[in-house]
Amino acid sequence: MSRPPVVARTLPALRRALGELRRRNASVALVPTMGALHDGHISLVRLAKRRADKVVVSVFVNPTQFAPNEDFGSYPRTWKADAAKLAAENVDLIWNPDVKAMYPEGFASRIGVDGPAVAGLEDRFRPHFFGGVATVVGKLFMQVRPDFAIFGSKDYQQLRVVTRMAADLDTGVKVIGAPTVRERDGLAMSSRNVYLSPEQRQIAPTLYRAMKEVAKLLKAGKSADAAVAVGSKLITEAGFALDYLEARHAETLAPVRSLKDGPIRLLVAAKIGTTRLIDNIAV
Template sequence: MTLNIVRNILDLRKETAGWRAEGLTYAVVPTMGALHQGHITLVKEGLKHADRVLTTIFVNPKQFAAHEDLGRYPRTEAADVAMLAEAGAHLVFAPAPEDIYPPGFATSVVMAGPAKVGLEDKYRPQFFDGVATVVAKLFTQSGADFAMFGEKDYQQLMVVTRMARDLDLPIKVIGVPTVREESGLALSSRNAYLSKTEHHQAAGLHQRLVNAARKINAGQKPSRATAAARRSLALLGFKVDYVAARNAETLALPKSPDEPLRLLAAAWLGTTRLIDNIAV
């Protein structure tokens, strides 16, 4: 099947207006390309909720700091489109930066709440405002009924959900469980940066989260379990940014032993930064 690619908002809205005229619902899967099976799972989940699936491919410059990997972020559009066609997607929106941020662009979505909890925001302070701005635009440009986001980027999922709710955007954000390799390593476009040895080591991040969750469920204090996970990761060769137990809904520090918890972690292996999370 040939998958149609549109490059500007006018053409995108012509396509989606046709779906609306037929009475069809549709889901949007926002991506930055360099697709893997985790993204394909989002497409397939979208097909369970809607009649059509639109996938966006856009490497968003506003969520990268000057020292980050915007220039070398993998760009594999032809392979991405082939994967999407095989998965059953119906349309790809792949705009240029100037189509999303035209000359004179002067508006940003500034997030608090789950975007300001001392996790990713501590190490990437520009990140969630950049994400919220582009996702708000993609939601309004597409007019989709559903938006599919992976739980691997859990704080991002909470931020996007809060943003859509606060701005009364008529779209339902759906979180999809993380897709993992057999070793437990969460699939990520940035895994391509890992050397063969690092790739083998990287599974230790998920394993330490599983161990910490097991300890918490057995009655150990979350702070003690996460501290042990940080020490263990350091011994494995990781440079740890954080391993934290947070309220699964707000990402605030837990105050009660009865509240639902999420363990979240970010750590460097060589020059590659990995993130992961699991429910407790």
Template sequence: MTGITIFETVAAMREAVAGWHAAGEKVALVPTMGALHEGHIALVTEGQRHAKRVIVTIFVNPTQFAPHEDFKKYPRTFDDDCAKLVAAGADAVFFPAVEEMYPAGFATRVLLLGPAAVGLEDRFRPTHFEGVATICCKLFTQSRADHAIFGEKDYQQLKVVTRMAADLDLGIDVIPLPTIREADGLAMSSRNRYLSEEHRALAPLLHQVMQDLAARLRNRDDLLKAVTEAQNAIITAGFELDYLEARHAETLAPVASLADGPIRLILAARIGSTRLLDNIPV
């Protein structure tokens, strides 16, 4: 027994949402792949601020995994996830089988440009956002929810999904929530469970370096010099740095100075076998 309503089919979810809408109730959707932590629960709480009903999706989406990424090893903790959602007061879980989401003959993908093609995550995971956008487009139309809640930790993903929802007139309001962090500054992530004790102690340095970099940029330090020194600090500490860049906060285009618009610092780095993402505004 999970103690929460579980929809395993699109039809069941749509029937419930239609009833809620008929009663004048707004619906918020929180898309996840499970392995829930406090950051996900904060998304539920944010959804409750905007809607009477909150549906959390738990679906490990195979189309956003590259061939070298082990889809089968992604943590699956459904009963524990449901217990957390009961405690948070979520209304329902959408827990479809792969065959429900991608039935035989499925042959459609969402083609992306804009923030999905700026040389950040897309440079390292070239098929990732196509899978994310396809599944989010399906979830948005399947649920017919009024709002979708996304965390800012996966910042490029947030911008991709927001652009897609607007461009395709999906009729859903994508609401961002600032990154939820551990007490030492590490961004909460399902991946953190894979950190060794030694690496977990080192991981908060990423946020510290970005904070220091943001302060330098606000003080009008030379952008290229400040970013390069921050990159070197991360590499010297033992991380394998994929990128640490200053980008325009909306378009994710490269910037040369503070005059180029609102800036977001965006980072991906590995420590051991764990890849960590983070970002902060300047």
């Protein structure tokens, strides 16, 4: 029978636990999460186990990436279920700080981001978001000092921002993007899916189907504008309020006109009721 993971809630406890993990020069992979773990998160843990000798999972709902009108207070917190899932996966260490441990009194430093963080996608609607993400991920990298960090590709712009930051700041952390895990009907797994009513849940896979249709049209030679227009119509007619559906260069996130402009990523964000969903696929 395997041992339950060590749980650290203070920096001294984290450092002691990491010292134990790193004996015999073991490699360490970090999986940053905000909890409310689902099968998508577990896929990240399993990838981390394949890449490193030891796995650390952080569980921290980060207030600095939420705007005042967003759902920080109601964001699902399921610690007991999360800890049980991580124990079942034989995770070595859970880093579960509270807000005061991560942002002590007098905290006054932030990481500023540019490049993929100002691509006119999520940053148009959540201008505060990537600064908060970069700051907390930067702190996690400094605290854990992992060899690898595993992020899901569902938050694709975030993945590009974190990858750029890790390289620009010479962190020595190799950021690895894991494939999006989907329900059988194509809906990307997300902690926010629990907010969907049964009727909304039936409609939600429209985002994935619309992106697949856009990809099909692009491969058939349609311009990005024409293909995206078709996908946008499918989404809005299903009952979503569309924030964006965009065809972008997969590395730089720059706008593209057609398949000739390089590897393409389709990215979408839309609201159904009060729930905002994001998704993306490669073309």
